[in-house]
Amino acid sequence: MSTLFDLFERLTSLMRIWHREHPLLADLQPVQLSALEYLARCNHYSDTPLAVTDYLGLTKGTVSQSLKALEAKGLIEKRQDQQDKRSVHLVLTPAARELLVAVTPPEFLANAAEAMGADAEELERLLAELLRTVQRQVDVPGFGLCKTCRFHQQRDGGPFCGLTREPLARASIELICREHQPREHAA
Amino acid sequence: MSTLFDLFERLTSLMRIWHREHPLLADLQPVQLSALEYLARCNHYSDTPLAVTDYLGLTKGTVSQSLKALEAKGLIEKRQDQQDKRSVHLVLTPAARELLVAVTPPEFLANAAEAMGADAEELERLLAELLRTVQRQVDVPGFGLCKTCRFHQQRDGGPFCGLTREPLARASIELICREHQPREHAA
DNA sequence: TGATTTAGTATCGATTCGATACCGCAATCA
DNA sequence: TGATTGCGGTATCGAATCGATACTAAATCA
Numbered sequence A, B: 001m002s003t004l005f006d007l008f009e010r011l012t013s014l015m016r017i018w019h020r021e022h023p024l025l026a027d028l029q030p031v032q033l034s035a036l037e038y039l040a041r042c043n044h045y046s047d048t049p050l051a052v053t054d055y056l057g058l059t060k061g062t063v064s065q066s067l068k069a070l071e072a073k074g075l076i077e078k079r080q081d082q083q084d085k086r087s088v089h090l091v092l093t094p095a096a097r098e099l100l101v102a103v104t105p106p107e108f109l110a111n112a113a114e115a116m117g118a119d120a121e122e123l124e125r126l127l128a129e130l131l132r133t134v135q136r137q138v139d140v141p142g143f144g145l146c147k148t149c150r151f152h153q154q155r156d157g158g159p160f161c162g163l164t165r166e167p168l169a170r171a172s173i174e175l176i177c178r179e180h181q182p183r184e185h186a187a
Numbered sequence C: 001t002g003a004t005t006t007a008g009t010a011t012c013g014a015t016t017c018g019a020t021a022c023c024g025c026a027a028t029c030a
Numbered sequence D: 001t002g003a004t005t006g007c008g009g010t011a012t013c014g015a016a017t018c019g020a021t022a023c024t025a026a027a028t029c030a
Helices: A003-020 A028-038 A047-055 A062-074 A092-103 A107-116 A117-138 A170-172 B002-019 B030-040 B047-055 B060-072 B094-103 B106-117 B116-136 B170-174
Strands: A076-080 A087-093 A152-155 A158-163 B076-080 B088-092 B152-155 B159-160
Touching: A003 A028, A003 B030, A003 B047, A003 B106, A003 B116, A028 A047, A028 A062, A028 A087, A028 A092, A028 B002, A047 A087, A047 B002, A062 A076, A062 A092, A076 B106, A076 B152, A087 A092, A107 A117, A117 B002, A117 B106, A117 B116, A158 A170, B002 B030, B030 B047, B030 B088, B030 B094, B047 B060, B047 B088, B060 B076, B060 B116, B076 B116, B088 B094, B106 B116, B159 B170
Parallel strands: none
Antiparallel strands: A076 A087, A152 A158, B076 B088, B152 B159
């Protein structure tokens, strides 16, 4: 049964058409938008070129080029890590955040989800479960939400990461983490 | 709520990783595989360079290049249309069909769907409904299955296309048609 | 200290992709 | 019939992606 795969293929084409026709995305490559989208939703452990590389499934050389292009367009800035001076943190500029707000999620998707009502929520739930299932079976980088992680804890009345042994900002538990590992008995 | 979009983004990355790591796909670009996948599932009205162009959402020049590459690799052949001598029909070689059988659907997807059981079927149903909803709202090329088309009819005990006024091979009603238009009261 | 690993960059060649121009055939109309 | 227009497809150019390789610099480890 190859239908699920075919549906994704078709959806990918629709995304490509949407991207091409969107006036605000004219001078932005699809991969560049994906990188921005990721950076807008990842935590402070996961905003480095290497994390983007693992997330997008490309090589670090390729990603380095795309990030350079984004920097030239004034959409991201690079900040050297103070602990590890080899490392770089990528931060979105206000222009990038405005762009993302204006552009995502794609209107055609939002409208269709609206029209589907409760079915859209069910679709979202099942799709998330598909991703979790894949991640449990295959060795792919985790990249899940902090609050759903095995290492996510409560300590002193606030969120705490059991891996890095650090307290976390309350807002950051909704963000994507590259170190994410699912709990054993996931729902 | 941008979650649905985010899920598709993540899934796209997983597809890219899968493609990169698959030994049989080493010398095949993602777009080239998409074109093969489409050509394997489209009917005889829809196997031309222009149809591939519309399906993938690219320009005809770009697609012409990719098709040239596929031809050079011995995966497709071009046959001039007898009625309209400007037009070309693309046919997969046996090598291409073997490749598709070996490669699609991706193992990681099939395994995850297997593990999800009935939920996978529900996901498939909802995803198909999402696509139908999008196509009803936005002006995108149809590309649906022949048998679900407004013009699909029965005549003299066999399938018949009400648009081209031609009888159809029984097997072809399961194929993708570029002229597809959904019925008014779709399920 | 010296060797190895890691984060990131630079460069090269192959490919994609869009834009433009072009060719050949088809269709329309005078 | 003949000319114009339009369509399917290709060729070519330049910008960008992408992978592979080589490289720098910082961290880690023996």
